[in-house]
Amino acid sequence: MTEPVSAPFVAMFEALRMAPTFARGRRDARAGHVRALSISSSLAVAQVRGPEDTTAFRSRLAVRAFGAAAWAGLEDDLASQARYVADLLAGRMPDGIDEVFRRAGLTLLPLSLDEVAMDCTCERWPLPCAHLAATIYALADSFDTDPFGVFTWRGRGRTELLTRLTQLRGTATPPPVETPPPDATLGDPAGFWDTTGTPSAPPPPPAPSRPDLLLDQHDPPPLRYAGGSLAELLRPAYLALPPREGTHDR
DSSP states (O other): OOOTHHHHHHHHHTTSSSHHHHHHHHHHHHOEEEEEEOOOOOOOOEOOOOTTTTSSSEEEEEEEOOOOHHHHHHHHHHHHHHHHHHHHHOOOOOHHHHHHHHHHOOOOOOGGGGOEEEEEETSSSSSHHHHHHHHHHHHHHHHHHTTTHHHHHOOOOOHHHHHHHHHHHOOOSSOOOOOOOOTTSSOGGGGOOOOOOOOOOOOEEETTTTTGGGSSOOOOOOOEEEEEEEEHHHHHHHHOOOOOTTTOOO
């Protein structure tokens, strides 16, 4: 039986010497005390109210979302093998997906506590508290149920990823556009990180026949409408532009 994709992620936390905290977190997650779990680019948020709590607490876990250049390389690798695309179109996590990320020098899920930022409104110490532990288990279960949750956490939503893969494979019909309602509880994932990191190098200039590739050269601004990224909202307009033969950047 294939190991769940979330197993190393959970094991990273369970290796901490906090067995009572994680025992309670596992119990509360299984009992359904984790509510309103939401996953966006870089940030996962949940409301947790265990049987010992008088009120619900908001717990958050953040990771760094991969940039546009990293995702362009990952999508090229995924699209190069039909089985990856077929599994994802069927809503399944492809076997061997970790190898795709490993070739890019990345991991699908964080495997070091240094890669994760977290907080909880209970303000108990040390972290992770029992509410965060419950959220970790609920988040891991959601990743094993819906593979697109972990891709979203890393910066590529379902519609955006499948659209790019079908375009790269030359599939005629892209997946339908999702329009989930906005979630005001997520907060700003940028607040977890400093701004001193070195940005990824942009990919090569796009071919003249694909004017929309300009949108993938840089990380999109943190603006979303009706659940969609600004890049995807602008893509139809770019695709409508006539190709400009023989032009190049100066």
